[in-house]
Amino acid sequence: MSKFLCQRLQTLEAYTPGEQPRDKKYIKLNTNESPFPPSQGVISAITAGEIEDLRLYCDPECKALRQALAGLYQVKPENIYLANGSDDILNFAFMAYGQAGAAFADITYGFYSVFAQLNGIAADVIPLKEDFTLDVDGFCNQNKLVVIANPNAPTGLEIPLSDIERILKTNPNSVVLIDEAYVEFGGISCVELTRNYSNLLCVKTFSKSHSMAGARLGYAIASEALIADLETIKYSTNPYNINRLTQIAGTKAVEENDYYRENCKKIMANRDYTVSELEKLGFSVLPSKANFIFAKSDKIDGLSLYQKLKEKGVLIRHFEKPRIRDYNRITIGSRAEMEIFITKVTEILGEAL
Numbered sequence: 001m002s003k004f005l006c007q008r009l010q011t012l013e014a015y016t017p018g019e020q021p022r023d024k025k026y027i028k029l030n031t032n033e034s035p036f037p038p039s040q041g042v043i044s045a046i047t048a049g050e051i052e053d054l055r056l057y058c059d060p061e062c063k064a065l066r067q068a069l070a071g072l073y074q075v076k077p078e079n080i081y082l083a084n085g086s087d088d089i090l091n092f093a094f095m096a097y098g099q100a101g102a103a104f105a106d107i108t109y110g111f112y113s114v115f116a117q118l119n120g121i122a123a124d125v126i127p128l129k130e131d132f133t134l135d136v137d138g139f140c141n142q143n144k145l146v147v148i149a150n151p152n153a154p155t156g157l158e159i160p161l162s163d164i165e166r167i168l169k170t171n172p173n174s175v176v177l178i179d180e181a182y183v184e185f186g187g188i189s190c191v192e193l194t195r196n197y198s199n200l201l202c203v204k205t206f207s208k209s210h211s212m213a214g215a216r217l218g219y220a221i222a223s224e225a226l227i228a229d230l231e232t233i234k235y236s237t238n239p240y241n242i243n244r245l246t247q248i249a250g251t252k253a254v255e256e257n258d259y260y261r262e263n264c265k266k267i268m269a270n271r272d273y274t275v276s277e278l279e280k281l282g283f284s285v286l287p288s289k290a291n292f293i294f295a296k297s298d299k300i301d302g303l304s305l306y307q308k309l310k311e312k313g314v315l316i317r318h319f320e321k322p323r324i325r326d327y328n329r330i331t332i333g334s335r336a337e338m339e340i341f342i343t344k345v346t347e348i349l350g351e352a353l
């Protein structure tokens with residue numbers, strides 16, 4: 001740290017992304033990426049001509065992409081905000097709506113507490129219940145920014161839409177942000193509720209379900225007024241936040257949405273396979289509606305399993321936090337990857353005996 005950093009940021013604890021080691025080729029089940037490539041149309045849309053056009057600024061309004069998403073969700077383009085990954089939207093939401101503080105769960109996406117700190121916002125951390133379900137009553141009548149991931153990460157648990165609606169109704173004077181990074185893997189989206197609740201900010205991403213984590217493309221669906229707020233912040237920071245190639249890729253991906261739906265179905269089938277194999281090995285696995293599962297074994301602790309799998313070339317995610325240190329988060333990859341994962345886990349359990 002330099003002596004120049006302002007005092008407010010000196011204690012900032014930055015988010016730790018999942019490791020991306022380059023020392024050897026790993027089976028990567030640690031950052032919830034898709035095992036499938038982007039659709040064919042996306043790949044062929046990035047032509048040499050488009051690359052030559054990189055000398056020009058991109059469309060700050062992202063008209064084509066917005067129009068495509070508006071068609072997909074049957075909303076107006078004015079109900080859609082596009083961002084350089086959904087993380088940017090989360091940051092903007094804390095910046096814009098966190099004046100009275102922000103409420104989020106103790107076990108959830110690690111970035112929420114970072115954004116609260118970054119923006120100097122008081123965090124009200126509401127512990128999940130013993131079984132890792134959301135304390136819905138705890139989120140009612142907060143009248144501060146409410147931030148919930150549905151399905152939650154890293155647990156994979158789904159929050160029923162009726163509970164979200166109760167939280168929306170009891171927080172009429174504050175924004176409720178629902179982070180749907182994983183909703184395409186079997187969850188139910190709250191997009192429909194944005195028509196009736198002007199305080200609902202639904203945040204989504206192309207990173208997980210749409211095989212584009214590296215393109216950096218996230219979006220929000222909400223009332224026109226909320227979207228206008230986000231636009232104001234964008235035009236006050238970085239108007240060209242979605243680069244040309246990503247706008248093209250995103251627009252094509254929306255046109256080819258059926259391909260991604262099929263991929264999500266495959267992931268869900270691979271998830272069922274992995275859960276049943278892990279259960280045969282004695283693991284307990286939380287019921288997941290995401291492209292990852294959260295699992296623990298009574299034969300080996302979470303950290304050891306993570307380390308031994310890494311030695312064997314398989315990366316999973318371990319969080320050294322008291323409530324969840326027994327668990328690991330395992331991204332669901334291709335069937336072949338999950339078979340190797342199960343083989344390696346079986347080997348490790350055999351060695352541990």
Ligand SMILES: *Cc1c(COP(=O)(O)O)cnc(C)c1O
Nearest residue numbers: 085086087109153181205207218
């Ligand atoms: C991965 C993830 C995001 C961020 O996705 P990007 O669009 O890649 O920035 C947001 N929320 C949750 C819960 C995530 O797991």
